[in-house]
Amino acid sequence: MSKTYHITLLPGDGIGPEVVAETRKTLETLAPLFDLTFDFSEQLIGGIAIDETGSPLPEATLQACKQADAVLLGAVGGPKWSDPAAAVRPEQGLLAIRKELGLYANLRPVKIFPQLIAASSLRPDVLAGVDMLVVRELTGGVYFGPRQEGEQEAYDTMLYTRPEIERVVRVAARAARGRRGKLTSVDKANVLASSRLWRQTVVRLMAEEFPDVELEHLLVDATTMHLIRRPADFDVIVSGNLFGDILTDEAAMLAGSMGMLPSASLGDGKAGLFEPIHGSAPDIAGQGIANPLATILSAAMLLRHSLGEEDAARAIETAVERALDAGYRTPDLANTTLPDQTIEVVGTQAMGEIVRSYLGD
Numbered sequence: 001m002s003k004t005y006h007i008t009l010l011p012g013d014g015i016g017p018e019v020v021a022e023t024r025k026t027l028e029t030l031a032p033l034f035d036l037t038f039d040f041s042e043q044l045i046g047g048i049a050i051d052e053t054g055s056p057l058p059e060a061t062l063q064a065c066k067q068a069d070a071v072l073l074g075a076v077g078g079p080k081w082s083d084p085a086a087a088v089r090p091e092q093g094l095l096a097i098r099k100e101l102g103l104y105a106n107l108r109p110v111k112i113f114p115q116l117i118a119a120s121s122l123r124p125d126v127l128a129g130v131d132m133l134v135v136r137e138l139t140g141g142v143y144f145g146p147r148q149e150g151e152q153e154a155y156d157t158m159l160y161t162r163p164e165i166e167r168v169v170r171v172a173a174r175a176a177r178g179r180r181g182k183l184t185s186v187d188k189a190n191v192l193a194s195s196r197l198w199r200q201t202v203v204r205l206m207a208e209e210f211p212d213v214e215l216e217h218l219l220v221d222a223t224t225m226h227l228i229r230r231p232a233d234f235d236v237i238v239s240g241n242l243f244g245d246i247l248t249d250e251a252a253m254l255a256g257s258m259g260m261l262p263s264a265s266l267g268d269g270k271a272g273l274f275e276p277i278h279g280s281a282p283d284i285a286g287q288g289i290a291n292p293l294a295t296i297l298s299a300a301m302l303l304r305h306s307l308g309e310e311d312a313a314r315a316i317e318t319a320v321e322r323a324l325d326a327g328y329r330t331p332d333l334a335n336t337t338l339p340d341q342t343i344e345v346v347g348t349q350a351m352g353e354i355v356r357s358y359l360g361d
């Protein structure tokens, strides 16, 4: 009997609805091939939710997300709602949904598609073989510690507890086990007390629970250099909220294009939130030229991490690779051809259709 999964879709603003529509169609095409049934519920979040309900995260959206097996988000925000003095802002919806769902681990895989190697500002020989996963702690650290803001003095506090460190390191170590078996823990233990607790906790947890996973420690400043000098050496990187925020953006730029990178935010249960790393791209919204591949690849992560449907996840990833192999590119990737490549530039819908045509082949 076919398995039924409940997926809440949050298209959001800007290009969000365009890329989520292609992803929904991709999951619908995939379903019969793997004997799955998807029950979709589309809900409001972000700017459009403010316009229609006054809240960036309406109660109906929150309930639908809590009941779902997984949530797929497009993007939120745009110039219409960007007044910093406004009482409600689209990004509040995103922060609130992560908090409400208890999503403390943010996973960003960075894989260099050989077909797109010219999209990066780094040399192809440095990028060859890059395939890493950056795991960022998402709900603790200096972004959430005690703070005070005055005219002459202000402070933020980088506060971590042992359980907060342990739970995110477990997510990263489990991921490493399913990959090349190596974990790099990033901290600033030579200066920060919270980093020393981080390092001690990692050492103890890994020895007790993951002795089979190779562990290395790097200081965050050194990591920024190694990411550029020897990116292919990394398998899984785990770090706190602030360091992870910076490292995930640096790692993303190895791939060159915002339109290709998926992400997952996970908590204790299986349900997670999956979204492209890019924003709502208001400059190209409504033109039918947004790259849907980051969102389609986010659906592959959803199948893998929340639904345990590894074969279906792989089918999506293979279909994306085949579309790139065949030379299809959305305009954001059009200027990244290698001299011996012939490409065809296509829009959002056509790219979605091409990926779907390779599913199940």
Ligand code: NAD
Pocket: 015, 074, 075, 076, 077, 078, 079, 082, 091, 094, 258, 259, 275, 277, 278, 279, 280, 281, 282, 283, 284, 289, 290, 291, 292, 294, 332
């Ligand atoms: P952005 O990621 O939206 O766009 C940056 C550049 O990349 C733009 O030139 C855009 O056209 C391009 N781009 C992004 N995604 C693309 C895609 N799929 N295909 C082709 N080109 C793509 O970042 P920004 O311009 O800094 O932010 C725009 C809005 O998005 C802001 O309101 C910001 O707050 C919001 N934002 C939301 C999220 C989120 O929802 N998670 C993340 C980042 C930014």
